[in-house]
Amino acid sequence: MYKAIKKELIDQHNQSQKSNLDFDFKYLEQKLKRSGFDIHVIKEQIKKFQVAVPTWGVGTGGTRFARFPGIGEPQNIYDKIEDCAVINDLIGFTQKVSPHFPWDNVDDFKELKEFADSYGIGFDVVNSNTFQDPTDDSASFKYGSLTNSSQEARDKAIEINTQSIDNGKILNSKGLTVWVGDGGNFPGQISFSKSLERYIDSMKKIYAHLPSDWTVLLEHKPYEPAFYSTVISDWGTSYICAKELGDQAMCLVDLGHHLPNTNIEMIVSRLIDVNKLGGFHFNDSKFGDDDLDAGSINPYELFLIFNELTNASQKNKLSNIAYMIDQSHNVTDPIESLMLSANEIVNSYAKSLLVNYSQLEEAQDRHDPIRAMQILKNAFSTDVNPIVSMARFENGHSIDPISTYRTLEYKKQKAKTRKSSKGSSSGIV
Numbered sequence: 001m002y003k004a005i006k007k008e009l010i011d012q013h014n015q016s017q018k019s020n021l022d023f024d025f026k027y028l029e030q031k032l033k034r035s036g037f038d039i040h041v042i043k044e045q046i047k048k049f050q051v052a053v054p055t056w057g058v059g060t061g062g063t064r065f066a067r068f069p070g071i072g073e074p075q076n077i078y079d080k081i082e083d084c085a086v087i088n089d090l091i092g093f094t095q096k097v098s099p100h101f102p103w104d105n106v107d108d109f110k111e112l113k114e115f116a117d118s119y120g121i122g123f124d125v126v127n128s129n130t131f132q133d134p135t136d137d138s139a140s141f142k143y144g145s146l147t148n149s150s151q152e153a154r155d156k157a158i159e160i161n162t163q164s165i166d167n168g169k170i171l172n173s174k175g176l177t178v179w180v181g182d183g184g185n186f187p188g189q190i191s192f193s194k195s196l197e198r199y200i201d202s203m204k205k206i207y208a209h210l211p212s213d214w215t216v217l218l219e220h221k222p223y224e225p226a227f228y229s230t231v232i233s234d235w236g237t238s239y240i241c242a243k244e245l246g247d248q249a250m251c252l253v254d255l256g257h258h259l260p261n262t263n264i265e266m267i268v269s270r271l272i273d274v275n276k277l278g279g280f281h282f283n284d285s286k287f288g289d290d291d292l293d294a295g296s297i298n299p300y301e302l303f304l305i306f307n308e309l310t311n312a313s314q315k316n317k318l319s320n321i322a323y324m325i326d327q328s329h330n331v332t333d334p335i336e337s338l339m340l341s342a343n344e345i346v347n348s349y350a351k352s353l354l355v356n357y358s359q360l361e362e363a364q365d366r367h368d369p370i371r372a373m374q375i376l377k378n379a380f381s382t383d384v385n386p387i388v389s390m391a392r393f394e395n396g397h398s399i400d401p402i403s404t405y406r407t408l409e410y411k412k413q414k415a416k417t418r419k420s421s422k423g424s425s426s427g428i429v
């Protein structure tokens with residue numbers, strides 16, 4: 001840690017902010033005491049929270065139409081690790097990164113791990129990419145990967161996944177997330193039944209390759225890039241497949257992978273109840289899989305998701321959830337977006353710790369919807385920034401990460417050595 005950003009710079013910046021933070025923290029301490037909460041207990045829980053940053057998230061994303069590169073963009077996985085280390089040095093809730101293969105392939109994974117170690121960065125769940133053609137042109141995924149009617153294409157897709165596991169093992173990762181773009185654009189194009197059967201069959205081969213302490217996370221999505229039907233379209237299908245595969249297979253909820261107005265927090269609760277909730281991809285959206293910054297559009301939904309998680313966790317119904325960010329940053333500096341998003345996620349978690357769940361259950365049992373709603377709204381409307389900022393400060397990071405980051409002019413400095421990428425091809429979907 002503190003290889004990407006000198007600790008003295010963070011300390012120096014914190015000096016000017018600390019007295020205001022102390023004042024705000026003291027005020028919140030008194031306020032929470034009146035509701036029966038000990039701010040110090042909550043702060044200690046927050047200090048332990050971790051969410052992984054996606055390596056693909058630090059590059060500027062694009063849309064189906066164009067990509068507008070930023071200055072000093074990372075050119076390879078090593079640059080991406082360095083950018084992720086900037087984020088972690090400043091906020092500290094993001095010690096691990098989630099790589100994507102083959103995008104992040106290198107010749108020497110041991111060397112990559114040592115490089116990341118030197119920045120205090122570890123590796124979270126790895127992601128496999130079979131939604132674009134394999135780099136060696138040995139097969140085509142145009143008509144599907146793990147569910148393709150061609151055995152040759154399926155085998156190649158399986159190999160990409162088992163290779164991702166092997167890479168992840170060297171990086172000390174403990175999980176693989178599988179999302180396939182497979183599906184159909186037209187009625188009749190694919191057999192719903194056969195494609196699901198082939199998915200399960202392919203996944204069984206990947207599952208057999210999993211080390212015993214690994215989890216495979218199945219990610220569902222209702223549409224895009226296939227626009228009529230997708231093979232793993234919803235949490236129900238994802239659950240059926242995870243159940244079929246075994247105990248090491250879990251479901252992953254990407255917030256953007258639901259149709260508008262879907263009650264995502266209820267899906268979270270259902271998956272907890274059937275012991276199949278394994279992870280999240282956090283982002284936010286207005287219309288579809290917009291991959292906007294977490295909490296930027298619908299922070300109440302994000303809070304309600306953490307409300308389910310914290311409630312279940314206090315009842316010991318939750319273990320080993322992989323929290324990851326999955327976003328595309330088209331118009332912002334990805335480093336700023338990822339710092340704000342991680343903080344927004346931590347804020348939602350902090351607010352959920354301010355819900356008194358026995359009082360909530362009492363209100364539910366007494367048939368008092370107004371009181372129940374009030375309990376949630378009171379927690380949601382509490383400004384938890386002083387606790388989260390204090391947690392960051394006590395963990396050795398920046399009280400005000402964005403302003404600290406801006407004084408560094410990091411990207412401007414990096415632009416001197418990282419060559420700019422001109423291309424206008426679309427970014428990450």
Ligand SMILES: [Mn+2]
Nearest residue numbers: 219254281326
């Ligand atoms: Mn995702």
